[in-house]
Amino acid sequence: KAPTLYDELGGQPGVAAITENLLDAFAADPLVAPTFAHVDITRWKRVFADYVCQTADGPCRYTGDSMEEVHRGMNINEAMFNAVVEDLITAMNRQHVPVRVQNRLIARLAPTRAQMLYR
Numbered sequence: 001k002a003p004t005l006y007d008e009l010g011g012q013p014g015v016a017a018i019t020e021n022l023l024d025a026f027a028a029d030p031l032v033a034p035t036f037a038h039v040d041i042t043r044w045k046r047v048f049a050d051y052v053c054q055t056a057d058g059p060c061r062y063t064g065d066s067m068e069e070v071h072r073g074m075n076i077n078e079a080m081f082n083a084v085v086e087d088l089i090t091a092m093n094r095q096h097v098p099v100r101v102q103n104r105l106i107a108r109l110a111p112t113r114a115q116m117l118y119r
């Protein structure tokens with residue numbers, strides 16, 4: 001059967017590694033790090049990996065709230081949103097995800113942008 005986007009991201013270990021790399025990139029990113037200062041990181045890793053897995057047609061179920069609910073009160077602007085996308089690209093490059101596969105994941109995540117900005 002044809003591989004899913006989740007398979008192409010490396011399945012469970014691939015997405016876990018991307019998630020770890022993403023947190024490292026956030027920590028080094030002045031536009032993003034302050035927003036994560038008081039977040040429960042262990043929980044975030046699990047929930048974010050589930051979200052990516054489900055979005056990429058993997059076997060997981062994301063049981064969290066809508067992107068609008070989750071990001072309410074953060075007052076995310078365009079620069080912060082773009083920084084997170086750049087950090088995700090950095091994280092996937094470190095995991096040697098092919099650019100074609102990177103673009104497919106970003107195309108699925110980016111449409112939530114309007115739900116996140118200025119909430």
Ligand code: HEM
Nearest residue numbers: 032035036039047048051064065070076080081084109110
């Ligand atoms: C493509 C863009 C993004 C996606 C797909 C995304 C996805 C997610 C997901 C799935 C969660 C976990 C939900 C939960 O904890 O129940 C989350 C939490 C969070 N996101 Fe985002 N996010 C994006 C952009 C951003 C941006 C731009 C910021 C701010 C710079 C941000 C800051 C946060 C923070 C601080 C949390 C933790 C909330 C908490 O646990 O209280 N996110 N995000």
